[in-house]
Amino acid sequence: MTDSELDRDAERFLIHVTVERGLAANTLAAYRRDLRRYVAFLTARGIVRAEEVDDIVVRSFIASVSASTHGPEDAPYKATSVSRVLSAVRSFHRFLLGEGITAQDPTIEVVRPRVPRPLPHPLGLDEVGRLIEAPDRSTSTGLRDRAILEVLYGAGLRVSELTGLDVDDLDVEGGSVRVVGKGGKEREVPIGRHAQHAVGTYLSRARPSLVGQRTRGALFLNTRGGRLSRQSCAKLLAVYATRAGIERRVSPHDLRHSFATHLLEGGADVRVVQELLGHASVATTQIYTLVTKEHLREVYYTAHPRARGGTGKGR
Numbered sequence: 001m002t003d004s005e006l007d008r009d010a011e012r013f014l015i016h017v018t019v020e021r022g023l024a025a026n027t028l029a030a031y032r033r034d035l036r037r038y039v040a041f042l043t044a045r046g047i048v049r050a051e052e053v054d055d056i057v058v059r060s061f062i063a064s065v066s067a068s069t070h071g072p073e074d075a076p077y078k079a080t081s082v083s084r085v086l087s088a089v090r091s092f093h094r095f096l097l098g099e100g101i102t103a104q105d106p107t108i109e110v111v112r113p114r115v116p117r118p119l120p121h122p123l124g125l126d127e128v129g130r131l132i133e134a135p136d137r138s139t140s141t142g143l144r145d146r147a148i149l150e151v152l153y154g155a156g157l158r159v160s161e162l163t164g165l166d167v168d169d170l171d172v173e174g175g176s177v178r179v180v181g182k183g184g185k186e187r188e189v190p191i192g193r194h195a196q197h198a199v200g201t202y203l204s205r206a207r208p209s210l211v212g213q214r215t216r217g218a219l220f221l222n223t224r225g226g227r228l229s230r231q232s233c234a235k236l237l238a239v240y241a242t243r244a245g246i247e248r249r250v251s252p253h254d255l256r257h258s259f260a261t262h263l264l265e266g267g268a269d270v271r272v273v274q275e276l277l278g279h280a281s282v283a284t285t286q287i288y289t290l291v292t293k294e295h296l297r298e299v300y301y302t303a304h305p306r307a308r309g310g311t312g313k314g315r
Contacts, residue, residue: 005049006042010035013095034088037065050093051102055109058093062086062110079113086112120257120288123250128153128258130244131237132194141223143206145236147198148220148228151177152252154195156259156277159230159252166217172200181278189276260288 014032041061047053066082069075090107097105123131132149136142152162161179169178175196176188212225220228233252241250263273274285
């Protein structure tokens, strides 16, 4: 950087975040890179002091970043990268305002770029089947784990909802479970015949051998008789995914994703799936409709003779 007033302000800010916030080296390097670009942008427009910057200038800078490319392949900047740049600029101006160097923050009215939400990656039906069959049902923990997998997939529960279940929350004969979701909101979810059978077997043949002094009403117990933790549930799922020959990392939430996606692919109404998942807004559930559309496109381009390249002659 040259020794302009803007350069000095930027350097003062970088020293501040290094000392006061203890940023990691990579984060600090990104801040320095983004501010160097920002200062160059301002200087090229004849702006020499931070107090001359207004929201229009900041918007123009963010637009220039969004429209630019990087790397040998001239790849466009992702929304996450543009959002990071704006965050650095925003932090810089807030620092200047707090230090009394400027009288206002020109980034207040600047809207952060919308970062697209990543699509869920559900398991295929065959993968779910292999995963559920992976536990060794000749052991108490194997019967427990089979029941856990059946309930996670059969009811689409969050892992915190599953580990928070008590025996009294379960209606095995009726095939449903009472779940306390986010915000303490209760819902009743059907669990299906396979989950009914697995949970019933666990309750009669496995849970009694796991009960200990620490046991209260928890449905799923660890080997010490306490309530199974979310971390333990995630670990056992990873073990069974490997045993089932699934090469990708599988989390409990992936079974929830699979539950929702497979329901929609089977023709379920999105608002029914919303209620089953315990989503406050249907907009949250609709991300799964994008997954099913993507699946339909994949099947179409794989199977339809006129969807692929070539002329289709000779068929």
